[in-house]
Amino acid sequence: MSSVAAPSKQAIKSLYHNMLRSSQSFSSYNFREYFERRTKETFRAMQNESDPNKLRDMYADALKESTSLRRGAIVNQLYGGWKVAVEVPEKPEEILERGNN
Amino acid sequence: MLARVSRTVARRANVTRTLCGSRRSFVQPSGADRASVVDVPSTYQEENHFAPSPDMLGFKLEAPQRDSSATEQVRPIYLDLQATTPVDPRVLDAMLPYFTDQYGNPHSRTHAYGWEAEKAVEVARKNVADIIGADTKDIVFTSGATETNNMAIKGVARFHKEKKRHVITTQTEHKCVLDSCRKLSEEGFDITYLPVQKNGVIDLAELEAAIRPDTSLISIMAVNNETGVIQPLKEIGAIARKHRGVYFHTDAAQAVGKIPLDVNEMNIDLMSISGHKLYGPKGVGAAYVRRRPRVRLEPILSGGGQERGLRSGTLPTALVVGLGEAARIAQKEMARDHARIKQLSDRLIQGINAEVEQVVRNGDENGYPGCVNLSFSYVEGESLLMALKEIALSSGSACTSASLEPSYVLRALGAAEDMAHSSLRFGIGRFTTEAEIDFVVKRIVATVHRLREMSPLWEMVQEGIDINSINWSQH
Numbered sequence: 001m002s003s004v005a006a007p008s009k010q011a012i013k014s015l016y017h018n019m020l021r022s023s024q025s026f027s028s029y030n031f032r033e034y035f036e037r038r039t040k041e042t043f044r045a046m047q048n049e050s051d052p053n054k055l056r057d058m059y060a061d062a063l064k065e066s067t068s069l070r071r072g073a074i075v076n077q078l079y080g081g082w083k084v085a086v087e088v089p090e091k092p093e094e095i096l097e098r099g100n101n
Numbered sequence: 102m103l104a105r106v107s108r109t110v111a112r113r114a115n116v117t118r119t120l121c122g123s124r125r126s127f128v129q130p131s132g133a134d135r136a137s138v139v140d141v142p143s144t145y146q147e148e149n150h151f152a153p154s155p156d157m158l159g160f161k162l163e164a165p166q167r168d169s170s171a172t173e174q175v176r177p178i179y180l181d182l183q184a185t186t187p188v189d190p191r192v193l194d195a196m197l198p199y200f201t202d203q204y205g206n207p208h209s210r211t212h213a214y215g216w217e218a219e220k221a222v223e224v225a226r227k228n229v230a231d232i233i234g235a236d237t238k239d240i241v242f243t244s245g246a247t248e249t250n251n252m253a254i255k256g257v258a259r260f261h262k263e264k265k266r267h268v269i270t271t272q273t274e275h276k277c278v279l280d281s282c283r284k285l286s287e288e289g290f291d292i293t294y295l296p297v298q299k300n301g302v303i304d305l306a307e308l309e310a311a312i313r314p315d316t317s318l319i320s321i322m323a324v325n326n327e328t329g330v331i332q333p334l335k336e337i338g339a340i341a342r343k344h345r346g347v348y349f350h351t352d353a354a355q356a357v358g359k360i361p362l363d364v365n366e367m368n369i370d371l372m373s374i375s376g377h378k379l380y381g382p383k384g385v386g387a388a389y390v391r392r393r394p395r396v397r398l399e400p401i402l403s404g405g406g407q408e409r410g411l412r413s414g415t416l417p418t419a420l421v422v423g424l425g426e427a428a429r430i431a432q433k434e435m436a437r438d439h440a441r442i443k444q445l446s447d448r449l450i451q452g453i454n455a456e457v458e459q460v461v462r463n464g465d466e467n468g469y470p471g472c473v474n475l476s477f478s479y480v481e482g483e484s485l486l487m488a489l490k491e492i493a494l495s496s497g498s499a500c501t502s503a504s505l506e507p508s509y510v511l512r513a514l515g516a517a518e519d520m521a522h523s524s525l526r527f528g529i530g531r532f533t534t535e536a537e538i539d540f541v542v543k544r545i546v547a548t549v550h551r552l553r554e555m556s557p558l559w560e561m562v563q564e565g566i567d568i569n570s571i572n573w574s575q576h
Contacts, residue, residue, distance in 0.1 A: 030179070030532035031190055041437075065191070072190030075197070082176045085491035086540045 006052055007059040015062060016043045022069045027081035035069065177493040178537045182528030183326045183355060183472055184495060188423070189380040189531075195426040196382065199419035207416050208407060218418045225425020229387050232428045233353075233372060234363035238392060241408045242421050245386040246354040246375035247277040248401075250320075252388060252412070253350045253371040254281040256398030257318045258290055265317035265346065267291045271303055272513040273330075274322055275352055282320075299515050300465040301330030309340055318348050323356035327510040327526060328464030329472025331360065338368030348396055354378050354386075358431030359439070359469060364389060370396050376420065380531060381427030385420035388412070438531050439470075445529050445538050446470035452542035457549050463511055463524060473527040476516065479559040480552045482523040488548045492541055496524050 007015075016039070023035035042062060049055045179187070199221065205214025207222045223237070230237045243249045258268055270282055272294045282292045293311045297303050303321065312319075319341050324331050334351060341349035349368060354375035356362060364372060372389035376382055390396050390411060404413025431438075450473060453460060459478040477485065482496045496508075507521035516524070527541070553559040558568060 026190070030187070030534065033534045034532045035190075068191050068194045072194045075193060076190055082174050084176050084537075085178050086534070086537050088175050 006056055012043070012046060012059060015059070015066060019043075019062065019066050019069060022066065022073045025073045026076045028076055029084045029087050031072075031076060031080075175491070177491050178540060179493045180527050180529065180533070180537070180541060181493050181495050182530040182533075183378075183526060184528070185377045185383065186380045186530055187532060188377075188382055189427060189430060191430060192381055192423050192426045196419045196423040199422055203418075205418070207418055208405070221418060221422050221425075222416055225421045225428075228425040228429040228432070229374065232358060232362070232432045233374070233389060234365055235389050236392070238409075239364075239389050241388040241390055241411050242416055242424070243386050243388055243412050244384060246275075246352060246373040246378075247386075248412075249373035249386050249388040250275070250277045250352055251281050252401050253373065253390075253398065254278060254318065254320055255285065256400060256411075257348055257350070257371070257396065258285050259288075259399045260397050261317040261346075262290075265315045267293070267313050267316040268318045268320065269293045269295060269308070269311050269316060270320045271295045271297060271322075273297055273301065273325055273328075273510045274320065275326060275354075278320055278322070278352060297330075297513055301325060301328050301463075301468070301514055302332060302465060303337075305333065305336055305340065308337065312340070312344050312347060316344070316347050318350055320350040320352070322352040322354075323362070324353070324360065324469050324472070325464070325510065326355050326472070327508055328474045328514065329355075329468035329470070330465045331356070331468050334362075334367040334369065341370075342368045355469070355472070358428065358435060359471065361435065364391070371398075374424075376424040376427065379424070379427045379431055382420050382423040385417060385424045387424065434531070442529050442531075442533075443470040445533055445535065446473055448535065449473060449527060449529070449538050449542060450475075452538070453545055456542075456546040461516075461520060463514055463516060471529045473529070474511075474524055475527070476511075476520040476524040477549050478520065478523070479556050479562060480523050480549055482525065484552060485523065485525065485548060488552070489544055492544060495526050496522075 019039045020036065023032065023039050026032035026035060042058070046055060046058050046062075049058065199218070203214070203217055203221075205212070205216075205218040207215060207218035209215025209218075222242075226240050226242070227237050230240050243252065254268070258265075266289070268282060268285060268290055270278060270292065279294075282290075282294075286292045295303055295307055295311060308319070319337065321332050321334075321337055323334055332351075338349050341347045348370040350371035350373075351369055352373045353362060354373055355378055357374050358379045362369075362372075369389070370391045374387040374389070376385040376387075388411070390398070390409075398411065400411045400413070402413045407413050407416065447470070450462070453475065457477070461476040461478070463474040463476055464472075486494060486496060507516075507518060508524070511521040511524055512518075525545075529538075561571075562568060
């Protein structure tokens, strides 16, 4: 794939930050957690990758995905946003006291 | 009491203060945090229903708006992924252009709108074919797995009805398969419903014994939607291949994108694929109909002959593109998702087993890890579900959840009636997190303990009395 030249460290880093920022801007809890985790995993794999051809392919894939992710985040902000039960901090159980009469 | 008084005082004050001709809202709604009244007053009517009263002096009524209620609602944790899955944002992103500017009919041959829609449909077809190892031309898009099941079972049986009058299926199939078979039996076909073993897997020897010279179709689902049991498709395909003229159909709605499938390796002739089980949109599905050797079937829908004449009708481009994109993503993520879902599933089961005893897992240990069906002894299923309001779970399949009968799948597995009633199905998917699993484990453990404390049967079991030996007296 010679369409994208071997990505520089700076390019990879800036793509990572962009994608992480898009992932964190999802309103829905499940999508936000999933895309954050996935972005970190993908770029960690890229960091450990030594074959330059494979690295180029991974970078090209990630580049295509980053625009789709950004649009997905925008649409999700328009329509999503309700909190899921696991995000709401739990209220401590009310201790009911019995009266003496 | 005080709140009631203040409301009527405010109402009168509002009316006397205003001038003629100006619009004022009748009563300002107070937020839930300010309400100290538990029950509504006897004079209270529906929120949006205000009857005009004489002392209003002809003012217009404005129904109180629920402002920004979107941010106040708390949604339950979704663990019902066998019923349906959320649409992946990447899939939605691929679909939206076909709902906005690129709205052409893919069957229009004369202009660019049609050509670009057709191109998108063909790309989607390739993606769906790749995930099951099929050829592009074998895929037919339908409106869902139910339509495909109907098409496959009724279509094949009716096409061969002159010479072949026998169809084989299992007792744990999806409702649409069982209902199609029932319809066929009304038309005069013989149907064999194979029983399953205790772990949900069919007995291959029984299947072989059930095949007759006039069998036209074997229909066995790949992954069961209630218990997650994976059937041995390769072996079943080999058996079907041995007997000439017997076609093998599998309802792979729950399996596609989750376990690796290959129609050539598994000798599958017909397969049903559902879009909304794959993180795609609802309302679309696909059928795999083998062309070499050709599977002939009678189509259900007559029309313009689209989709090789097997399914006439305009293709919903956006939905089809969504299905294709979902299939492509599933193919890429399958290994990663499977490992993660296995991890979460183990976490769930171990978490529950560590704190709660007498929990039975229905189905096979080696089934699909994303579908965990647990029965809690001495706990009533409905009350358990009602207590878990912040978790979206189901007991049994969505198709049968309206009726009070215990699930027929669990009964086929040999579960006792009360155990079948107290079963919960946990669905774990791509977007489930560890925090959600931990929350669920904590909630389930607390609720089961609480319900068991209240149960006299549990008390007796704790004391060592054998429930089955009790002679219940008749009243």
